Amino acid sequence: MDHSKEPTLTLLASTEFQPEKYVKHLSQNYVGGSELQAIRKKIQALSEDTNNNLKKNVYQNYGQFIDTAKEISHLESEMYQLSHLLSEQKSLLNSLASTSLMGDNSNLTRNKERSEEKIIEEQKQKTQSILEKVEGCKDVLDIPGRTFLHEGDLLELDSLENKPIKPVHVYLFNDGFMITSRNSNSRGLMKYKFEVMYELGSLAVVNVRDLGDVKHAFKLLIFPETRIFQCSSNSNKKDWLDKFDQAKKNQLSQDVQRRESIIERSPSRTTIESGIHSTLSESEDDLVIITHPEWFLDLPEELDVGVAQRHFEEAITLLQKGKDYMSQLGLPNAKTDHVLIDIQRKLDMRQSSLTEVLMKELEINPDKSLQGGLRAARRAVRLLNQLGRSTQSCDLFLKLCSSMLKIQCKRVKREGSTSTYIRHLSSVVFTNMCHMTDEFLRAFPESSVCASAYIVWASSELSSFSAHFIKQVFVPQTSLATITECVFLVKTQCERLCNYGIDLCYQLDGALLTPLTKALTDTRDKLIDSVKVRALEDKWIPTNFHTKNGLSRCLNEHREMGLQLDSYVTGDIWLQLTQNTIAFTKVFLALLECCLRLKTTELLYTVDTVLYEIYGAQLKHYELTLKKDLQKEERQFIIKNTEFLLVTLYNLIQRKYTKSNGFECKTFAKVQIDYAALMKICLGNRNIKTKYSSEFL
Amino acid sequence: MAKKPAVQTALHKVIMVGSGGVGKSALTLQFMYDEFVENYEPTKADSYRKKVLLDGEDVQIDILDTAGQEDYAAIRDNYFRSGEGFLCIFSITEDESFQATQEFREQILRVKNDENIPFLLVGNKSDLQDKRKVTFQEASDRANKWGVPYVETSAKTREHVDKVFYDLMREIRARKMEENKTNNGRGKDKNKKKKLKCVIL
Ligand SMILES: Nc1nc2c(ncn2[C@@H]2O[C@H](COP(=O)(O)OP(=O)(O)OP(=O)(O)O)[C@@H](O)[C@H]2O)c(=O)[nH]1
Numbered sequence: 001m002d003h004s005k006e007p008t009l010t011l012l013a014s015t016e017f018q019p020e021k022y023v024k025h026l027s028q029n030y031v032g033g034s035e036l037q038a039i040r041k042k043i044q045a046l047s048e049d050t051n052n053n054l055k056k057n058v059y060q061n062y063g064q065f066i067d068t069a070k071e072i073s074h075l076e077s078e079m080y081q082l083s084h085l086l087s088e089q090k091s092l093l094n095s096l097a098s099t100s101l102m103g104d105n106s107n108l109t110r111n112k113e114r115s116e117e118k119i120i121e122e123q124k125q126k127t128q129s130i131l132e133k134v135e136g137c138k139d140v141l142d143i144p145g146r147t148f149l150h151e152g153d154l155l156e157l158d159s160l161e162n163k164p165i166k167p168v169h170v171y172l173f174n175d176g177f178m179i180t181s182r183n184s185n186s187r188g189l190m191k192y193k194f195e196v197m198y199e200l201g202s203l204a205v206v207n208v209r210d211l212g213d214v215k216h217a218f219k220l221l222i223f224p225e226t227r228i229f230q231c232s233s234n235s236n237k238k239d240w241l242d243k244f245d246q247a248k249k250n251q252l253s254q255d256v257q258r259r260e261s262i263i264e265r266s267p268s269r270t271t272i273e274s275g276i277h278s279t280l281s282e283s284e285d286d287l288v289i290i291t292h293p294e295w296f297l298d299l300p301e302e303l304d305v306g307v308a309q310r311h312f313e314e315a316i317t318l319l320q321k322g323k324d325y326m327s328q329l330g331l332p333n334a335k336t337d338h339v340l341i342d343i344q345r346k347l348d349m350r351q352s353s354l355t356e357v358l359m360k361e362l363e364i365n366p367d368k369s370l371q372g373g374l375r376a377a378r379r380a381v382r383l384l385n386q387l388g389r390s391t392q393s394c395d396l397f398l399k400l401c402s403s404m405l406k407i408q409c410k411r412v413k414r415e416g417s418t419s420t421y422i423r424h425l426s427s428v429v430f431t432n433m434c435h436m437t438d439e440f441l442r443a444f445p446e447s448s449v450c451a452s453a454y455i456v457w458a459s460s461e462l463s464s465f466s467a468h469f470i471k472q473v474f475v476p477q478t479s480l481a482t483i484t485e486c487v488f489l490v491k492t493q494c495e496r497l498c499n500y501g502i503d504l505c506y507q508l509d510g511a512l513l514t515p516l517t518k519a520l521t522d523t524r525d526k527l528i529d530s531v532k533v534r535a536l537e538d539k540w541i542p543t544n545f546h547t548k549n550g551l552s553r554c555l556n557e558h559r560e561m562g563l564q565l566d567s568y569v570t571g572d573i574w575l576q577l578t579q580n581t582i583a584f585t586k587v588f589l590a591l592l593e594c595c596l597r598l599k600t601t602e603l604l605y606t607v608d609t610v611l612y613e614i615y616g617a618q619l620k621h622y623e624l625t626l627k628k629d630l631q632k633e634e635r636q637f638i639i640k641n642t643e644f645l646l647v648t649l650y651n652l653i654q655r656k657y658t659k660s661n662g663f664e665c666k667t668f669a670k671v672q673i674d675y676a677a678l679m680k681i682c683l684g685n686r687n688i689k690t691k692y693s694s695e696f697l
Numbered sequence: 698m699a700k701k702p703a704v705q706t707a708l709h710k711v712i713m714v715g716s717g718g719v720g721k722s723a724l725t726l727q728f729m730y731d732e733f734v735e736n737y738e739p740t741k742a743d744s745y746r747k748k749v750l751l752d753g754e755d756v757q758i759d760i761l762d763t764a765g766q767e768d769y770a771a772i773r774d775n776y777f778r779s780g781e782g783f784l785c786i787f788s789i790t791e792d793e794s795f796q797a798t799q800e801f802r803e804q805i806l807r808v809k810n811d812e813n814i815p816f817l818l819v820g821n822k823s824d825l826q827d828k829r830k831v832t833f834q835e836a837s838d839r840a841n842k843w844g845v846p847y848v849e850t851s852a853k854t855r856e857h858v859d860k861v862f863y864d865l866m867r868e869i870r871a872r873k874m875e876e877n878k879t880n881n882g883r884g885k886d887k888n889k890k891k892k893l894k895c896v897i898l
């Protein structure tokens with residue numbers, strides 16, 4: 001029972017837990033302070049645990065909170081992209097709407113684009129119903145592409161006296177105006193009798209402003225006839241005038257006069273005489289007409305639909321088909337056939353708008369998602385190439401690449417060390433460039449114009465990259481080692497492009513030549529300064545490593561650098577080289593390392609002189625010291641150091657240099673000539689030393 | 698088309714041509730209703746009819762006021778065919794409109810196929826002398842070259858408005874009488890071309 005009352009988390013956390021009752025219970029069951037104190041401790045421990053848990057929970061939740069916040073910001077950016085896509089879509093639609101407005105200024109055509117099929121269906125029904133109502137109009141209506149626009153009852157007036165002649169029922173089509181009159185011997189449904197069909201192109205519509213007492217009238221000038229019709233109201237008349245106007249304008253731009261005969265798709269053209277109303281049309285071109293297949297006449301609209309639905313491939317196929325058809329027809333027709341000329345003009349327009357849309361696809365938008373990257377651009381590029389716009393598409397493609405590159409670079413944060421940043425950045429730049437090259441070669445194979453554009457692009461990208469690189473890396477606080485590291489990284493990356501046959505390394509070298517030269521000479525100045533400082537502080541004593549370990553560590557270090565210093569060891573912890581010598585050796589070998597990694601043919605001269613000058617500065621110090629009055633022992637010691645520099649280290653340097661370049665460094669060799677006197681002393685000393693050392697051994 | 702000339706008053710069909718905004722409608726409205734319209738509303742194609750007394754004879758004038766706007770240029774032919782006489786208007790304040798008269802003239806001659814079609818060159822807006830861009834000399838030189846009269850009008854002040862319409866109607870009437878004579882009363886438009894050739898010859 002008591003056990004169950006031991007303070008545990010479950011107990012304290014249970015909903016039935018009542019503190020007062022519990023305390024009462026405890027004080028009843030436990031006797032003595034110690035027991036109670038133990039309980040108290042337990043409870044306190046529990047409370048601490050809980051506290052800790054609470055903290056942990058808070059942290060955990062906080063972590064989750066941060067993650068969620070990140071997620072939300074991701075979502076937000078995606079929403080932005082989405083909204084951008086939507087607005088793009090919207091503007092696309094708008095531009096399409098305005099294109100078609102410019103194109104043919106008619107709602108009809110626009111509607112057609114939207115729900116062409118539905119309209120075709122309606123047209124069929126309409127035609128059917130007209131056929132049922134009007135006697136003798138079968139031949140007239142049976143014309144492909146003829147679409148119905150408007151109908152109504154009018155009162156025909158005498159053109160001279162303005163007296164009513166007869167009521168008529170009239171139909172306006174996209175290409176003609178049909179007059180029918182009451183069918184007196186009406187059989188069944190045939191309410192009207194066909195009277196005449198006028199070509200829209202051969203009639204002129206005139207608003208009658210003043211005709212005696214007659215109101216709401218309009219005239220048709222059908223040379224040499226003039227027919228006047230009276231409408232039931234002014235708005236009715238306005239309707240008719242608008243409809244005529246629209247049809248006229250529509251026809252003007254389209255000039256789609258789908259006339260009397262049907263032609264097969266083949267280039268062998270059939271010419272059929274207009275069977276309808278040669279009585280009235282006197283203009284020559286109305287009599288004999290070459291008609292084009294319907295698909296050809298519909299082409300401009302089909303293209304609009306295609307572009308609107310973003311079926312670009314189909315649109316291009318259609319366009320090509322149309323062009324093929326036109327070229328089959330040959331030139332003579334192209335000059336005289338208005339329909340052809342008109343369609344040609346329209347196709348040109350569609351082509352340019354298609355091109356525009358496609359170019360838009362490739363255009364760079366600051367907040368457009370580049371997620372799909374170049375892959376997403378493939379389609380537009382391919383299609384533009386098909387349209388013969390490879391120059392433009394190439395241009396846009398490369399612009400796209402540039403901006404992608406820029407964005408990618410911006411994502412690389414300037415954090416960590418310079419070399420970390422450069423490693424990351426150059427990898428991003430060149431990986432992308434490789435990828436872009438891949439895409440480019442895929443998109444524009446075998447086009448020398450584009451290829452050269454690409455090279456120009458790549459080279460300019462490299463220039464801007466190297467400019468950025470120089471700005472980032474070549475700052476006074478960067479050490480030569482870091483610079484070397486960075487340059488090396490970039491060069492390695494740049495070589496990746498060689499796999500694609502694009503060698504930009506020379507350009508990179510060129511860009512880096514000046515800053516590298518400056519970096520080298522700066523380093524030289526710095527090192528010579530420190531040589532001087534060390535010379536002033538030089539105490540000319542062997543180096544004490546204090547412990548055996550310290551000494552052996554130093555020996556190991558030098559062994560790794562290629563120097564065997566064991567012969568300079570005396571005792572357990574002494575090295576017969578000054579701290580100055582050791583320090584210089586280290587610095588100089590590091591410098592040499594950098595120089596050899598950096599060297600290019602152009603840079604070699606600088607490298608050589610820098611090495612030579614620094615080395616000379618150090619030797620000068622030894623020479624000056626040896627000129628002083630010295631005790632023999634001290635002298636020996638200094639000579640030993642000099643010899644180390646002038647022979648041992650020198651040889652190592654030349655070995656390394658030769659290994660890297662294939663020849664010795666002539667400039668550097670001058671140090672032995674400049675300090676020939678020292679050499680002599682050293683060589684003399686060597687003999688003694690060998691004696692000594694053999695004694696030691 | 699005077700099918701029944703004895704009973705019917707003669708109908709003379711006049712067409713107003715010229716660039717947009719030169720005052721074709723303004724002249725027509727001034728002639729028709731003695732009013733001047735200040736605001737500009739481009740015309741598509743309006744027709745007017747009026748009974749007038751021409752040298753003591755009752756006649757009807759049918760005026761077709763056409764669109765000067767370029768976008769209607771392509772469908773002008775159909776209008777021009779129906780005209781018996783033309784008032785070719787430009788604005789003396791706008792050289793471009795004067796230059797355009799050349800084109801109108803050519804189009805009319807082409808469509809009507811008749812060198813002697815009744816035709817007046819009209820320089821409108823003569824009330825705006827201070828804004829004149831086309832000199833009287835220039836315009837009358839061109840008219841002389843074409844062998845047509847040149848008149849300057851103002852739709853605003855009504856100066857010479859009646860004159861241009863009446864002068865044109867007289868020419869039309871003269872042409873018709875000539876045609877009737879030579880053609881034995883068959884004044885149908887359809888035969889015009891053939892007969893005209895005779896006249897020219
Ligand atoms: N001052 C002045 N203004 C005129 C005259 N004639 C016309 N206008 C003005 O010029 C403008 C155009 O006149 P309209 O008669 O409408 O021109 P239009 O030739 O019919 O033009 P379209 O119908 O487009 O071919 C109007 O604002 C008129 O008020 C004139 O003689 N003098």
Ligand SMILES: [Mg+2]
Binds near residue numbers: 721
């Ligand atoms: Mg007007």
